[in-house]
Amino acid sequence: MLRKLFVFLLLSSALFGLNACGNARPEESCNFVQNSSAQRVSWGDHTPVTLYVDRSFPAELFGAIEQAVEQWNSARGRGLIKIGGWINSSSGPARDGANVIYWMSSWEADRPYEQARTTVYWAGDRIYEADIRVNAKNFRYSMGAYGGTVDVVSLLVHEFGHVLGLTHTDLHGSVMAKSLANATERRVPSPTDIDSLKCEY
Ligand SMILES: [Zn+2]
Numbered sequence: 378m379l380r381k382l383f384v385f386l387l388l389s390s391a392l393f394g395l396n397a398c399g400n401a402r403p404e405e406s407c408n409f410v411q412n413s414s415a416q417r418v419s420w421g422d423h424t425p426v427t428l429y430v431d432r433s434f435p436a437e438l439f440g441a442i443e444q445a446v447e448q449w450n451s452a453r454g455r456g457l458i459k460i461g462g463w464i465n466s467s468s469g470p471a472r473d474g475a476n477v478i479y480w481m482s483s484w485e486a487d488r489p490y491e492q493a494r495t496t497v498y499w500a501g502d503r504i505y506e507a508d509i510r511v512n513a514k515n516f517r518y519s520m521g522a523y524g525g526t527v528d529v530v531s532l533l534v535h536e537f538g539h540v541l542g543l544t545h546t547d548l549h550g551s552v553m554a555k556s557l558a559n560a561t562e563r564r565v566p567s568p569t570d571i572d573s574l575k576c577e578y
Pocket residue numbers: 388389390535539545555
């Protein structure tokens with residue numbers, strides 16, 4: 378017998394920050410991650426952020442990365458993110474000074490519903506590295522809204538939002554909503570997302 382499943386897929390971020398001491402002035406969040414002094418963390422003037430693509434990523438889906446980058450750059454009318462090209466990473470995701478997208482064939486057994494994870498490292502209020510892992514063990518991907526698969530463009534738009542410092546919100550059609558259903562395109566940053574960006578970029 379067939380069972381109909383509605384799988385809501387979790388996209389998550391892992392955050393590693395060193396917080397500044399001294400007279401740090403709190404800021405409103407604008408939907409950004411904040412440090413322990415309630416300041417937004419971002420790349421500040423250090424844009425565009427260069428993302429490299431690990432050789433584990435399927436070559437036929439490379440266009441999805443370019444499309445997702447273009448969504449953020451056109452949303453703000455300038456280059457926030459750029460692609461640095463392919464990279465060979467022998468050791469896998471690590472804090473190594475490079476921002477890398479990995480296609481993971483293994484995934485933690487206790488987190489099978491996590492589609493992807495972006496790890497962001499910062500010091501004070503400045504992000505200095507971000508790495509993306511895509512869960513290719515538990516999910517299938519395509520470019521577009523096809524049954525049983527995740528639209529990889531929509532997934533990457535969301536994860537690139539984390540790279541820029543954004544956190545989750547379910548408000549107003551945001552691409553930063555924490556769930557993305559199968560066969561769903563959610564690629565265009567909403568007016569709320571663009572307003573958030575303007576706080577830092
Ligand atoms: Zn997320």
